[in-house]
Amino acid sequence: xxxxxxxxxxxxxxxxxxxxxxxxxxxxxxxxxxxxxxxxxxxxxxxxxxxxxxxxxxxxxxxxxxxxxxxxxxxxxxxxxxxxxxxxxxxxxxxxxxxxxxxxxxxxxxxxxxxxxxxxxxxxxxxxxxxxxxxxxxxxxxxxx
Amino acid sequence: xxxxxxxxxxxxxxxxxxxxxxxxxxxxxxxxxxxxxxxxxxxxxxxxxxxxxxxxxxxxxxxxxxxxxxxxxxxxxxxxxxxxxxxxxxxxxxxxxxxxxxxxxxxxxxxxxxxxxxxxxxxxxxxxxxxxxxxxxxxxxxxxxxxxxxxxxxxxxxxxxxxxxxxxxxx
Numbered sequence: 040x041x042x043x044x045x046x047x048x049x050x051x052x053x054x055x056x057x058x059x060x061x062x063x064x065x066x067x068x069x070x071x072x073x074x075x076x077x078x079x080x081x082x083x084x085x086x087x088x089x090x091x092x093x094x095x096x097x098x099x100x101x102x103x104x105x106x107x108x109x110x111x112x113x114x115x116x117x118x119x120x121x122x123x124x125x126x127x128x129x130x131x132x133x134x135x136x137x138x139x140x141x142x143x144x145x146x147x148x149x150x151x152x153x154x155x156x157x158x159x160x161x162x163x164x165x166x167x168x169x170x171x172x173x174x175x176x177x178x179x180x181x182x183x184x
Numbered sequence: 185x186x187x188x189x190x191x192x193x194x195x196x197x198x199x200x201x202x203x204x205x206x207x208x209x210x211x212x213x214x215x216x217x218x219x220x221x222x223x224x225x226x227x228x229x230x231x232x233x234x235x236x237x238x239x240x241x242x243x244x245x246x247x248x249x250x251x252x253x254x255x256x257x258x259x260x261x262x263x264x265x266x267x268x269x270x271x272x273x274x275x276x277x278x279x280x281x282x283x284x285x286x287x288x289x290x291x292x293x294x295x296x297x298x299x300x301x302x303x304x305x306x307x308x309x310x311x312x313x314x315x316x317x318x319x320x321x322x323x324x325x326x327x328x329x330x331x332x333x334x335x336x337x338x339x340x341x342x343x344x345x346x347x348x349x350x351x352x353x354x355x
Contacts, residue, residue, distance in 0.1 A: 057233075058232070058261040058262070058263050058264055059242055059259050059261050059262075060264065069326065084234055086232070086234060086291070087232065087262060087266070088232050088233065088262040088263070089231075089233065091262065091263070091266040091295050092291050092295050092298060094289055094291060114264060114267050114269050115267075116261075116263035116267040119266075119267040120263065120266055120267065151246040151330050
């Protein structure tokens with residue numbers, strides 16, 4: 040029998056790119072953790088590689104909930120993955136735009152461990168993402184009325 | 185140790201465990217600068233999930249690539265590979281791949297296969313850590329410093345596999 044216990048919950052599936060090659064990937068990854076901590080009952084983090092190979096549990100999570108993608112760098116890999124899987128995101132954030140908007144300099148930051156500025160950037164991304172989650176859930180609630 | 189191969193040697197596989205499809209028929213070889221096809225490297229392809237084991241693996245890859253073998257390794261980015269970013273396609277087409285998995289789902293290995301290649305080696309973190317007797321109780325979630333003993337232990341194991349594959353390539 041299908042597990043329908045999730046029905047009625049208002050949650051958002053969040054797909055950070057979780058890449059490894061760039062500083063921006065580390066910022067987005069840590070931002071996703073912060074987001075999950077600030078919205079523990081509303082956020083489900085997805086794994087990009089698991090989705091890329093259509094892992095069953097991850098695909099189920101993707102299918103159940105509206106999607107917020109967090110792209111770290113220019114190729115927008117998380118957005119491309121969502122497109123490949125036929126899931127239209129309810130929201131999408133791109134680190135480059137957010138950092139520029141907040142005027143956060145990332146000079147001297149390293150991808151293996153963030154310093155003060157990198158952590159500030161992660162916090163800024165997490166806050167924007169939290170606002171996006173709140174908006175998406177509000178829209179979901181309205182759509183049921 | 186011979187770390188470079190002549191382009192003519194690429195007509196036959198220069199390493200025994202990598203995909204034998206690496207030939208001059210590979211369409212990407214003709215579009216790459218000559219230097220790119222001559223350097224012998226190993227690609228580290230971690231699964232990049234969000235759990236503790238994935239994070240240890242990710243950090244260990246940074247240690248191997250940035251601290252110990254910067255010229256002989258590539259950091260393979262799974263999402264970029266799936267998005268067909270050329271650099272990441274080249275990483276798996278031109279060099280042997282070590283897939284590092286945090287669980288039995290083997291997503292990194294499957295992703296490499298999805299993109300038409302075969303990982304030379306798949307390492308699974310639960311088995312690795314058990315084999316090395318690494319205690320994870322003090323390892324934090326979300327971020328682990330590269331100097332953490334668990335990260336360093338995994339990195340040393342990865343390094344041994346990198347060097348083994350490089351030795352095979354030169355032999």
